[in-house]
Amino acid sequence: MKRYSGFSLFKNALSYHENWQKIWRSPKPKSDYDVIVVGGGGHGLATAYYLAKVHGITNVAVIEKGYLGGGNTARNTTIIRSNYLWDEAAQLYELSLKLWEGLSQELNYNVMFSQRGVLNLGHNLQDMRDIERRVNANRLNGIDGEVVTPERVKEIAPLINISRDCRYPILGASWQPRGGTARHDAVAWGYARGADALGVDLIQETEVTGIRRKNGAVVGVETTQGFIGARKVACVTAGNSGVVAAMAGLRLPVESRPLQALVSEPVKPCLDTVVMSNAVHGYISQSDKGDLVIGAGVDGYNGYGQRGSFHVIEHTLQAICELFPAFSRVRMNRQWGGVVDTCPDACPIISKTSVDGLYFNCGWGTGGFKATPGSGYVFADTVANDRPHPLAAAFNIDRFNTGALIDEHGAAGVAH
């Protein structure tokens, strides 16, 4: 892999950019792999990367039905934070955040991780109790965070409305300075380039249509390019997990819902942090390009249509205009939807299954993007060693039978 740098850019400019190396190869699939990762989104590519990098397993293919990073990686609002309530979730997201902090250098690919901080607003007394509880838990877990006053919120985000006269005044917030945003596409591309350089085959435009098993163990996958053998199959197909699970005769405690987002036209810098509100129901940040990037909760019904209902957008913009009255005259440039797999406890499933050699990583709901590096890291470890990584153990699918759920509804971004 040729390294990227300012110097390489200059050198290539001299030759009219005619000599850049391919970011990744376009290989024909081999007949057999040690591990097949189903799904070439951020999590799947990170899984493949860490399998190769950390565990030395390089005979790996990532099979993607569309293009790399084309699912929720391409459709999210890029918020990164680790201020989750429960130990299990907080430790997983904090591992992820630590990986984010060195990711551009690790991958030699600038994922534009911008640690501009995340505010989670509180609008009523119970919000503030929950914020205190969560920030205290974060602090004792070694995760940065503090509870801040409305005045401090205003310093961090000057256009926000902290008047006490509005319908749900801001009473305070949690503030995680190490949180922020990243360039979503670059994360997928960076992991893809890194995995490819380590020998992983990235196979695009190829759909897995079946999971072949023999004596209760995985032997490979059927694809639109024919059968491909594998000793282990790791499924990371957000928005389609139930469909892929059904191929192996499994059911999941997952429902797939539309999650919508929108951006404004680009405007000059006017919001230097990420602002999220559970009670008023919306979140907003500003991309480096200048777009206000806005999202809210999932739509009410199951749907794979990558689009949702307009009234959800209306409510979201009511929330944004309530928090930032000055943005009322800014205009929506584009809106879209993704498909998120939601679990009953708003926590993911990172798990072995009842089929030997078959693993699932799914159910990230609205919060998957921020987890990309950590998810790939612990999932690769789980697959490589055929036992849960210590940080993945609590996310076993068995918790839905034992009842040991990890209820993160309060911290999972937008409450439902």
Next chain:
Amino acid sequence: MLLIHCPHCREDREEEEFHYSGEAHIVRPLEPENLSDEEWGDYLFFRKNPRGIHHEMWHHTAGCGRYFYATRNTVSYQILETYMVGEKPQHTADSAGASQ
């Protein structure tokens, strides 16, 4: 934004009047105590979540307050029918598969 026919009101009404209430036709076990943790967990949390024809419950929250069932395609969002609790759907994944 969906336009939903409430079979009780016998009117097409805006989605905003309704609440989605999950998969339909899940029958509560008669003797929960006799189920294993796995069987009970399956009843509680595990869902079909199909890509395509889905039978689901809706509540006409801001209307008549009644629950009813709908057969909806989760990809096209087309609603093939709505029907009363206790009734069987006319459209199923098999019948729709033939017509698609």
Next chain:
Amino acid sequence: MKAVNRLGSGARTDSAKTINFTYNGKPLQGVAGDTLASALLANGVNLVGRSFKYSRPRGIVGHGAEEPNAIMQIGSGAGTVPNLKATQVELYEGLEAASVNGWPSVNFDLMAITGWFGRLMPPGFYYKTFMYPAKLWMTYEHFIRKAAGLGSSPVQNDPDSYDKLNQHCDVLVIGAGPAGLTAAREAARAGARVIIADEQSEFGGSLLASTDIIDGLPATEWLDAIVAELQGFANVQTLPRSTAFGYYDHNFVGILERRSDHLGLTAKTGARQRLHRVRAKQVVLAAGAFERPLVFAHNDIPGVMQASSVSTYVNRYGVAPGNDLLLFTTNDNAYQTAIDWHNAGRTVVAVVDSRLNPTGERVAAVTALGIQVMAGHGVIEAQGGKRVKRALVAQLNAEGTQVIGPVTKIACDLIASSGGWSPAVHLSSHTGAKPQWDASIVGFRPGKSQQQERSVGACGGTYTLRGCFEEGASAGAQAAMLAGFGDDSLMFPVPEVLDIQEQPQQALFLVPHTKSTSRAPSQFVDLQLDVSASGIELAVREGLESVEHIKRYTAMGFGTDQGKLGNINGMAILANALGQSIAETGTTIFRPSYTPTTFGAIAGRDVGELFDAERYTAVHRWHVEQGAMFEDVGQWKRPWYFPKQGETMQEAVDRECLAVRSSVGILDASTLGKIDIQGPDAAEFITRMYTNSYLKLAPGKCRYGVMLKEDGMIFDDGVCACLAENHYLMFTTTGGAAAVMAWLELWKQTEWPDLQVYFTSVTDHWSTATITGPNARKVLAKVCDDLDLSADSFQFMDWREGTVAGAKARVFRISFTGELSYEINVPAHYGRHVWEALMEAGEEFDITAYGTESMHVLRAEKGFIIVGQDTDGSMTPADMNMDWVVNKNKAFSFIGKRSLERSDSVRENRKQLVGLKTLDGAEVIPEGSQIVFDSKQQIPMSMQGHVTSSYYSANMGHSIALAVVKGGHSRLGQTVYCPLANGRTIAAEIVSSVFYDPQGERQHVE
């Protein structure tokens, strides 16, 4: 400045009526009917902006929604609007416009220095650099952000309001050009309710700039007639200045009507903009098409324009944006521009046609005017600084892929280009329909949609005027028929137009240069985002194959014009680089908004005080008059505490709490949810929902119950009273009322429809005053003479119907304070009267109104939980030390029962409710504090629980707290620690959660 390019009045402007405006502070004049763009062009303004990435000078290119360059900041102060396209801004007196990029000014731009380094900024360059040293990225980013963005957001609150109209119609016609107008007329005549919307200031679409003759009339006169005809139908609503921005499921279309933007910066009266939420039975899409520019070197220099835009400025606005025109085309259609320019009295230098042998009727007409036609040629490069000075023209091979002849320099100041047309498939695409490539029209046609819609005219790929009329009329008739009107036959003759014979166009997406694409001067594809053909080829060279990857890597189509001009060329260039057909490569999916849509308009009225409904109790005004502080609980405004003059919150709460336990207090408890339950199976049903049994609850009796979700976790709690045989009243928590109601209905309707039981929410029907304290009975006795209040007769957990202060009342002897309490429910409209009567009766006992804060303190003294504060969705009754409320011997396995037996529910060491008593009684532990057993442990610490409720208790004389602690029930007497954010640690002893009156004797006071 003189309006050097003003020809006179155009078809839709009146040069006698001047309008003053300013551009970058400079006063200019336009005329009535002008857009900002036509007025700027009339004044000879070449340069309207700087490009996003390279800061290259840019001029006006188009005349409508497709404009990529002329992005303006309109107005200043609170009403300012960023990023409006000058081509869509109607001129009004006093309009202030400013270009958005360029520092210190758009004419002299220091940022243009980045242009010199343009070669260092190919697509994806961000990803390849700014990585080292890692800590500098935030600094790099600061400067990247500063350079990005277009206009500026307002910083003040929006002075305008916005409203919404929910509309239903039989036929919605989007676009009022020739196809849309005839469609609307046919549908209207058939009797359908029709809405026809168009984004422009007036109806007509392409006809507004047309020189055609229709039914023997000039196009614009014919247009006026049909518009008047449409307006004459009672069943037609015409919506000019109304953009259909999104097409959603089940034929729901969002239309933004700009009501006042053409009159001034802010609305003088009423709403500035209106969102029409239209549910249509049938939709006719007649949204037109966009002319496709030709991609050649330095095609971004001001003075390179769309051919149809040049014609529009000449014909519609009476503005000639230059002097010496060179027309570059691949089709017959654009020859009209040469004719229009010639007729305007300006010079056509040449027509350059990439086709070898153009012979259509318009070609002949141009030749007849003596204009030179250079067939088989292309403009390979434009030259000039801030304005085109010349075109480099060369002979091309037949396929248009190579320069095969010498390069000729032709002086000109305007290059009009036309590469054919691209249907506006955007709205159709919103429905999920995938556009299909059709080589015969060299464009994407709308795909197959699941919605009740059809695309007609140019947006369906039909470009002849006759074709548009025919398709529009039959689509209108068909849509009406499908909506239940008419029989699909046409009611009007199709308008007569002259047929002009045209030859096929050539597909030309990238004009070759003498140098390779990577070495030629930039050939721009997406002008707003500085995406060039070489950038697309580079992305392919780097291994990107998917059109979505290219879009994301280069940013093509991500601008505020959403790639209306550039996308098709870009996809074709990509296909060529990949060695694929355009059909194989496909297109990206267009998403709403078709054009940018104001946030405030989408939000509508539901902001500010109307953001969410406020619910008040019947006694609310009294609380306000008493100076109560309020707390938001769901939508309710509840009195939080009642401070007296000069009191702090703590002082007020102390006073209120002491008053309750020493004499009597009064609480407005009206917000508690109340559900009236009736039917022969009511007791059975309630018993299935609560953890305890109600089968033997007699009339006149109450019982406290806990409700679980099926996962065994506490969901709600409250008292349920038996009002009469088969008649119950269930109280819920304030926040849980609606959810509990839906929950009951869910089980009744879907699982046990055979049970005869009926629910009615009666929360708002009753006003509830709780009087509590040792003197409560005395107070009640003063205003109630028909109830025997004696302790023996009216016992704890009884209820009685009687008369209180003259009002029929239900009085419940239940207690959330541990004191003798009566919850007095009266019909809501008597609420304030009864409240005031109780206040008056209690005066001699110094009756004290208290709020939710004191309510919380008093119940915490008794260890009573609040669902949602002391529980969080992961707590069972056993965790709350409330096994006494769970009847495991009920015949029916109540909701949630089975889950209580799961391995995790019976696990040792679950978090359990306990009391905490700080070693220093004056110290109140902050709510939400985490609890550890080992205060010396290094971070990360092992957290064992958290504080759910914590107060200073004036009655106890020390602080009290409720907490959930792992294994807490077996840890009484142990010391735990709460490490605070400020570095201090509070030590506390685990005690019983019941602090006050553990024997429960207080409520039996005589």
